[in-house]
Amino acid sequence: MTSLDPVPLSGRQPRAVRNALAVLEEVIASGPGVTAKEISAALKLPQATTYRVLNLLVAEEYLVRLPDLRGFALGRRAARLALPVTPALSxxxxxxxxxxxxxxxxxxxxxxxxxxxxxxxxxxxxxxxxxxxxxxxxxxxxxxxxxxxxxxxxxxxxxxxxxxxxxxxxxxxxxxxxxxxxxxxxxxxxxxxxxxxxxxxxxxxxxxxxxxxxxxxxxxxxxxxxxxxxxxxxxxxxxxxxxxxxxxxx
CATH class of the missing domain: 3.30.450.40 (GAF domain)
Structure with a gap:
């Protein structure tokens, strides 16, 4: 393996990636304020897994905790996942x-x-x-x-x-x-x-x-x-x- 070869994924990593993407989608669909319990129930994920994914996404700034700490919203880096739309100028x-x-x-x-x-x-x-x-x-x-x-x-x-x-x-x-x-x-x-x-x-x-x-x-x-x-x-x-x-x- 050369330094340019990708690191092989372990058996659990593809599932972890899918979970992270599913959590992001659920926050988008539910809107700001959705709680960890609501995400866990909607995705049928164990609460421990949901909390782990949420903490990771918050640490990486794809999600933010709302000021009352009761829910989540999209973070700064999540905006970069969408194609930029050029606004119409007046x-x-x-x-x-x-x-x-x-x-x-x-x-x-x-x-x-x-x-x-x-x-x-x-x-x-x-x-x-x-x-x-x-x-x-x-x-x-x-x-x-x-x-x-x-x-x-x-x-x-x-x-x-x-x-x-x-x-x-x-x-x-x-x-x-x-x-x-x-x-x-x-x-x-x-x-x-x-x-x-x-x-x-x-x-x-x-x-x-x-x-x-x-x-x-x-x-x-x-x-x-x-x-x-x-x-x-x-x-x-x-x-x-x-x-x-x-x-x-x-």
């Missing part, structure tokens, strides 16, 4: 993004973070971005992705592979952690040639009014040398339009 949202595009020669992209991934909901048609699956799988190499990671209690939950795309890609956990702390503090993400050596991006968060929660990100993408420059005017435009988008996307 005319007002498109007008704000198009206005920014008319003021700059850079690519302007709007992304949603509602699924816990970077999902482009209004990519610039004149400056096509990288493939969506790359943006979602490797958020650490994009400015929009760095915004998302900077909000996480532990960014490692969303980044499983610090692979290099270019010689400028950050592949050190310590360096990435330091970057994300700065981004969280200043509300501006910048990447210079980390995904494509000749391109870079600036991105600012779009936050829900009142709650301050991160709902989207607005990015400018252009030549890497321009991104690396001090560009207060461009950043000001970016922040102004992100503020205009906030009430429209909340």
């Amino acid at each position: 005319t007002a949202v498109r007008a704000v993004v198009d206005h920014l595009r008319g003021l700059v020669r850079w690519g302007v992209h709007l992304a949603s973070f509602s699924t816990g991934q970077v999902i482009l909901i209004d990519p610039d048609p004149d400056h096509p971005p990288s493939d969506g699956h790359v943006l979602a799988r490797y958020p650490q190499v994009t400015a929009l992705g760095k915004l998302l990671l900077a909000e996480q209690p532990d960014w490692r939950a969303l980044v499983r592979d610090l692979r290099p795309f270019t010689e400028y890609t950050v592949t050190s956990s310590a360096e990435l952690s330091a970057q994300l702390k700065v981004i969280a503090k200043v509300g501006l993400a910048r990447q210079c040639g980390e995904l494509r050596a000749d391109r870079g991006c600036l991105a600012v968060p779009v936050r829900g009014p009142g709650t301050g929660s991160l709902v989207a990100g607005l990015a400018l993408c252009g030549p890497v040398q321009r991104v690396a420059e001090s560009n207060d005017e461009l950043v000001g435009l970016l922040r102004d339009h992100a503020d205009r988008l906030a009430p429209l996307l909340a």
Whole structure:
């Protein structure tokens, strides 16, 4: 057996996987607040098995215990099991993004973070971005992705592979952690040639009014040398339009 060969499943493991999937399905079908006893009865599973599976799914953040500890609901990671759905954008949202595009020669992209991934909901048609699956799988190499990671209690939950795309890609956990702390503090993400050596991006968060929660990100993408420059005017435009988008996307 080589290091690339899968580890053989023992006799009990396929059953354990099926039980975990069945419990997830039951929580989805029953809705938030379903109890361990109700899940056990519905699936005809021993209570000890049900509790064991629930504890595992909670530990892995596929489920969460409700505040009163009497039931369960879907957790953060469960949202990543569904295919992302691009929401329909209002005319007002498109007008704000198009206005920014008319003021700059850079690519302007709007992304949603509602699924816990970077999902482009209004990519610039004149400056096509990288493939969506790359943006979602490797958020650490994009400015929009760095915004998302900077909000996480532990960014490692969303980044499983610090692979290099270019010689400028950050592949050190310590360096990435330091970057994300700065981004969280200043509300501006910048990447210079980390995904494509000749391109870079600036991105600012779009936050829900009142709650301050991160709902989207607005990015400018252009030549890497321009991104690396001090560009207060461009950043000001970016922040102004992100503020205009906030009430429209909340």
